[in-house]
Amino acid sequence: PLFSRAIVKKISKSYVNGLTTSNLGKPDYDKAVAQHEQYVEALKKCGLEVIVLEADESFPDSTFVEDTAVLTSNSAIITNPGAESRNGEIKEIREVVKKYYDKLEEIQSPGFLDGGDVLQIDDHFYVGLSARTNREGAEQFAKIQKKYGYETTIVPLEKFFHLKTGVAYLGNKDLVVAGEFVDHLVFNDYNKIVVEPVEEYAANCIRINDYVVIPKGFGDTKQKIEAAGYTVIELDMSEIQKQDGGLSCLSLRF
Numbered sequence: 001p002l003f004s005r006a007i008v009k010k011i012s013k014s015y016v017n018g019l020t021t022s023n024l025g026k027p028d029y030d031k032a033v034a035q036h037e038q039y040v041e042a043l044k045k046c047g048l049e050v051i052v053l054e055a056d057e058s059f060p061d062s063t064f065v066e067d068t069a070v071l072t073s074n075s076a077i078i079t080n081p082g083a084e085s086r087n088g089e090i091k092e093i094r095e096v097v098k099k100y101y102d103k104l105e106e107i108q109s110p111g112f113l114d115g116g117d118v119l120q121i122d123d124h125f126y127v128g129l130s131a132r133t134n135r136e137g138a139e140q141f142a143k144i145q146k147k148y149g150y151e152t153t154i155v156p157l158e159k160f161f162h163l164k165t166g167v168a169y170l171g172n173k174d175l176v177v178a179g180e181f182v183d184h185l186v187f188n189d190y191n192k193i194v195v196e197p198v199e200e201y202a203a204n205c206i207r208i209n210d211y212v213v214i215p216k217g218f219g220d221t222k223q224k225i226e227a228a229g230y231t232v233i234e235l236d237m238s239e240i241q242k243q244d245g246g247l248s249c250l251s252l253r254f
Ligand code: CIR
Pocket: 018, 019, 020, 061, 064, 066, 067, 083, 086, 115, 116, 117, 162, 165, 243, 244, 245, 246, 248, 249
C-alpha cells in the first residue's frame, strides 16, 4: 500500500493517566515523548509527509489518533470512539481531515467504532466487534464503504483489545497474525506469518511503502517478516505498550 502522508498527535503530560489494561506500570512521560519522536522520524524515512498535531491535556489517549478516523484513497470516515473519555477527540481530527478530503462520512450513535478495529486489505475491510466497536457501528461502516465499492466482513473478537492488536496486512497476501487469528477461518485465504504467543505485541506492525515498522525486541517475528522479503524498521515502544497502544494506533496514514 502506498501512502504519502500521516497525521500524528504529540503525547500530553496527562498521557500517563490514560486508559489501560496492560498492567505494565505507569509510562515515563519523557521516554514516551522520545519514542514518539522516533516514530515520527520512522514515518519520514518511509517517505511520508507527517502532519504533527499539538498535545491536548484534556484527552490523555489522544496520541492514539488511529481510533478517530478511517482514511482511504476515496473516503474519510470520522469514527465514534467507544470510550467516553476519548469520544471528544474526533472534534479536532474532523477539522484536520477536512483539509484533505472534500466530504466526510461519520459513524453515529448508537453505533460506536474505533479505527483500531478496522483492517483494510485492498478493497476489503475487516471490522472487529470489541469493547469499543459495536455491531451497529460496524454495520454503519460497512454501508458507507459499500458506496465506495468496498466489502466489509465483521469479525467478533474473543480476547483482543482491538482487531489490529492481533493482525496486520503487509501486502502481497501476507498477513501477520497472533492469538485468536492464527486459526481464524476468516483469514484463511492469506499467507499467515504467525507471531508466537510470547511475541504477541509484535502482531501490531505497519507496512508503509518500502518498509515494515515493527516494535523492538521481538526477534522471532522480525526474522519471519524479513524472511518473507520485507525491510524492517524496529522502534522501541515500551511506553506506548504500557497504555495498550501499538504502532498502528499512533498515526493515520493516507
Ligand atoms: C485506549 O484505551 O483507548 C488507549 N489507551 C489505547 C488505544 C490503542 N489504540 C489502538 O489500538 N488503535
